[in-house]
Amino acid sequence: MYADLIIENIGTLVTIGDGKEPVRGSQMNEINIIKDGYLAIKDGKFLTVGEGKIDPSFIGENTVIKDAMGLTVTPGLIDPHTHLVHGGSRENEFEKKLNGVPYMDILNAGGGILSTVNSTKNATFDELYNKAKKSLDIMLSYGVTTIEAKSGYGLDRETELKQLEVTKKLNEDHPIDLISTYLGAHAMPPEYKNNREIFINQIIDSLPEIKEKNLAEFCDVFCEEGVFSIEETRKILLEAKKLGFKLKIHADEIVTLGGAELAAELGAFSADHLMATSEQGMIDMAKKGVIADILPTTSFNLNKEYAKAKMMIEKGVAVALSTDYNPGSSPTENLQLAMQLGSLKLRMTPKEVITAVTINSAFSIDRGLEIGSITPGKKADFVIFDTPNLEYIMYHFGINHTKDVYKNGIQVVRDGKII
Secondary structure (H helix, E strand, O other): OOOOEEEEEEEEEEEEOOOOOOOOHHHHHOOEEEEEEEEEEEOOEEEEEEEOOOOHHHOOOOOEEEEOOOOEEEEOEEEOOOOOOOOOOOHHHHHHHHOOOOHHHHHHOOOHHHHHHHHHHHOOHHHHHHHHHHHHHHHHHOOEEEEEEEOOOOOOHHHHHHHHHHHHHHHHHOOOEEEEEEEEEOOOOHHHOOOHHHHHHHHHHHHHHHHHOOOOOEEEEEEOOOOEOHHHHHHHHHHHHHOOOEEEEEEOOOOOOOHHHHHHHHOOOEEEEOOOOOHHHHHHHHHHOOEEEEOHHHHHHHOOOOOOHHHHHHOOOOEEEOOOOOOOOOOOOOHHHHHHHHHHOOOOOHHHHHHHOOHHHHHHOOOOOOOOOOOOOOEOOEEEEOOOOOHHHHHOOOOOOEEEEEEOOEEEEEOOEEO
């Protein structure tokens, strides 16, 4: 079978492995890397990969051959936790935070998440679409080929649906694939503070419509002290699971509440944040195959403690990394920064980091059999980094190392610029 495209002279080809399951524990540091490699693509999927020169039998009259010039190639990066679609920004709170003004004071003055909720409610579909598209373009230029995108800045039916509909349209239009998550339980609106059950029931009542319109694949809840309790989270997610939603949980970000244990109990695909997760929570996640989605850019921006990634890896948990892109706690689309913080702050090795943002992120959004590794039969999503090896991406921090990006075998970024 002739290849449509061959990339040869790859200095470091990070294939990850067979890509059939998440990579856990010490195996995160034992991924497959080929020196002086090649890859071949047919009909938008990887056809073959190997070391040295490709067999001439793959080369036909119409085969395009490109020289990677000894650079580094990895699977397309995957950002499995973003709050992509939202209105406004919150730089007006920046100096207040620097001066130590407590978040609750900012919130009570109409700032914080309530500011973003109001901006999102007031934004038109087109305004939300154009703002999110700009962010997607930035992500793509950094080598990201798939993301997860949550709602959660409406806190009412109409605005949540608007966010999800924008996500659906962007998925149709943009090279990046978007996996949609309904996060109606992102915060408790002030008007329901004394009527929590009414708001929770409204969230549950909205689930059938979202499912029927195919607006979200996952359901998520911000399970945290002062937000949604373990019992409230369980109630919402059990109802979502009955309707066929896959589950995620914002868990143990600030307080050791038991969100990780709940994620294991409910069979969630991932538990996210986890800065305050207990050792038992890690053990439960490892046992039940829940992926730990760690968000180091959030800890960096808030100047808070980082999640114990190395302990999770030692316990046999599959770890993923994400930006948590949002206008409040992590206003960055730069997944390479999250990778660099993964090494510099979480002490993850470069191999562990690239595993976290490829195959493990893929499985955390239930796409592990389609993307996340350079494996024959998987979608040909890959990045050519302008680096001599994998380690250099994490070592030389603060810049964009992306040279070229391919999505389904088609080049979408050339020399760092979107085509």
